[in-house]
Amino acid sequence: MTIQQTPLKDCVIVTPKVFRDSRGSFLESFNQKAFYGATELPVDFVQDNLSTSSKGVLRGLHFQTGNYAQAKLVSVLKGSVLDVCVDLRRDSKTFGEHFSIKLDDKTKTQLFVPKGFAHGFLVLEDETIFSYKCDNYYNKEAESGIIYNDPYLNINWGISESELILSEKDKQLPTFESLFK
Numbered sequence: 001m002t003i004q005q006t007p008l009k010d011c012v013i014v015t016p017k018v019f020r021d022s023r024g025s026f027l028e029s030f031n032q033k034a035f036y037g038a039t040e041l042p043v044d045f046v047q048d049n050l051s052t053s054s055k056g057v058l059r060g061l062h063f064q065t066g067n068y069a070q071a072k073l074v075s076v077l078k079g080s081v082l083d084v085c086v087d088l089r090r091d092s093k094t095f096g097e098h099f100s101i102k103l104d105d106k107t108k109t110q111l112f113v114p115k116g117f118a119h120g121f122l123v124l125e126d127e128t129i130f131s132y133k134c135d136n137y138y139n140k141e142a143e144s145g146i147i148y149n150d151p152y153l154n155i156n157w158g159i160s161e162s163e164l165i166l167s168e169k170d171k172q173l174p175t176f177e178s179l180f181k
């Protein structure tokens, strides 16, 4: 496993070591001791999620509030996505800044999204399977989010609005400014 820092503190790119042989391949998708050893970030994951999406689906930008905040380790099992996270920690030097990365089933790259971040992704291929570990349980009452095309965040999703598929819930999300300014 190798770790690369991103411009956002505690948000790191994880590249698992892939062992290939005549049968196929093997990788450790998470190893708590190795992750802590390489990052010094303590995480205790309690919930694993999988979602399947068609090309053009955009899920996000989501976060849970207060004590229900979640750190996530996200990756793609099949297909590819443009993954985006936004630093919502008011005391952070990069508050309001975002980081994007393509995640796919070829590189097996993972992104660690710390607590206090919003997270979302745009699906780039049909039948993409997205996988993530969370260090806090889902709580419907604590769900919150920011609209994907927020003018302050100014995220370049690289796709025209007419091609996007969003849930009704995600179409109604508020702006960054209405939540944080």
Ligand SMILES: Cc1cn([C@H]2C[C@H](O)[C@@H](COP(=O)(O)OP(=O)(O)O[C@H]3O[C@@H](C)C(=O)[C@@H](O)[C@H]3O)O2)c(=O)[nH]c1=O
Residues within 6 Å of the ligand: 049, 051, 059, 060, 061, 062, 063, 119, 120, 121, 138, 167, 169
């Ligand atoms: C996220 C979640 C959803 N659900 C249910 C609620 C709902 O009926 C159905 C679909 O939920 P959603 O529309 O919120 O799913 P989705 O839009 O995929 O939500 C996810 O988006 C990405 C970007 C994240 O970062 C995740 O944390 C999560 O918020 O699944 C759970 O039971 N447990 C969960 O942990």
